[in-house]
């Protein structure tokens with residue numbers, strides 16, 4: 455229940471400065487002030503960023519684009535970055551990160567959410583989150599950037615890897631990017647071609663844009679490709695050796711692109727981002743090691759294959775996290791002693807005082823971390 459319309463929430467932000475000052479000096483508790491402000495509108499907070507859902511739009515059978523309007527505490531981000539969304543469910547605070555597909559003035563932004571079967575967050579957001587509901591937003595992160603490339607750009611996406619690339623593509627075209635752009639999107643089935651209608655419309659509108667889809671679990675469509683990524687799919691890409699390449703998708707897809715890139719010895723630049731959480735390694739035998747959480751004075755037996763984040767949560771600890779895929783650095787902690795293994799690269803780290811990302815690190819020996 456809100457006593458103020460949302461349009462007032464953004465305007466009131468600057469009027470809260472005196473309260474912010476008092477809270478910053480310890481004269482008021484921020485949580486108390488926030489509780490009072492939330493009675494006026496659930497998105498009205500002293501410093502935290504909350505946003506109201508203003509639109510829901512299905513962009514594929516399993517993907518929804520949410521349009522949000524953030525309160526006045528929102529500071530900008532770049533399309534293609536990832537944004538943490540928080541929600542409370544059954545008394546638990548959950549968070550997941552989704553790609554920003556648009557960032558506009560006045561706190562207007564869009565994120566794309568793909569359905570994850572069995573997930574705790576995306577099914578709820580897709581099925582139950584309604585226009586008018588309010589969510590807390592975390593920080594935006596992500597390193598992909600649109601290249602200044604007069605010779606052209608090649609975008610390679612698999613599955614939900616389309617979402618950050620689409621965010622950057624929309625912005626680049628809106629700013630008049632006129633060099634050739636080729637986008638190949640790999641999906642299992644036709645209904646998973648996220649943003650297909652919009653991409654077709656953009657292709658009709660911009661002669662420098664070419665979009666192709668490849669179905670990996672079905673036959674080729676007319677004028678389409680078939681199967682997983684291979685260098686042969688790039689046969690029609692003009693001036694391939696001069697394109698800047700951005701690839702985004704599951705780790706296996708990104709690894710295929712990297713292999714092709716290295717073999718092709720192209721002179722341009724390759725940017726990649728992999729979405730998949732770290733996988734169980736069959737090359738390393740499973741054994742138990744001892745974990746110590748120094749600040750919380752807890753000890754646990756750990757499996758050397760599972761992430762330190764999972765083990766910490768099993769112990770009832772609540773380390774911060776965002777992407778759970780090694781991208782956002784929200785879960786970074788300090789290694790006190792022992793050796794940890796990077797679950798993506800297999801690299802070992804054992805220098806005390808070293809920052810490690812809990813979500814993509816497993817204990818390689820007995821380990822103590824500052825948590």
Ligand code: FES
Pocket residue numbers: 774775776777778779780781782783784785786811812813814
């Ligand atoms: S949660 Fe994002 S890097 Fe670990």
